[in-house]
Amino acid sequence: KQEVTQIPAALSVPEGENLVLNCSFTDSAIYNLQWFRQDPGKGLTSLLLIQSSQREQTSGRLNASLDKSSGRSTLYIAASQPGDSATYLCAVFSWGKLQFGAGTQVVVTP
């Protein structure tokens, strides 16, 4: 059974610092891994998708890495801004569905 864990559960940083969010999963038989952003009471916005054959994916200030063999992914957000404050979810696609971590709640203080 796939278990997805995100550490830390919450993170507070001053504006301008880089953010590092971690995700681990127990079953390496994944198809892909997707990072989402969720604002309070809102939907899920897809940030990045990494296919299982890829090691890294970048979009603007966001960079995500994937080490399938060790069951880890890391999301880096460079030069954080107050607008980056949200909950970040990672989800792995395996066995026909996305399985989510509990998320990391990020607060970026001005």
Next chain:
Amino acid sequence: EPEVTQTPSHQVTQMGQEVILRCVPISNHLYFYWYRQILGQKVEFLVSFYNNEISEKSEIFDDQFSVERPDGSNFTLKIRSTKLEDSAMYFCASSEEQGIEAFFGQGTRLTVV
């Protein structure tokens, strides 16, 4: 930019009543999903749907739940007799192919009283 739309955004219903949550997936997508998120908990998979049939469902998706694609654009989730524990945010998602980027709607917050 194409998006998944869900209606209503918030629904309050009495315990035991039937509810239908509606979704319009992105038009060229073939795979459709429902997920839910109970307040303070993880997003959980409910069901996937492809080629007019359920392809995968979770233990949560019991006989009280059903899904339908009644026409070429809508995808619905029906809960036959709602319980208090069905209160959650329900998300619809779609993807062009299985295992590629999934796009989520803004969710329907269901409150059962």
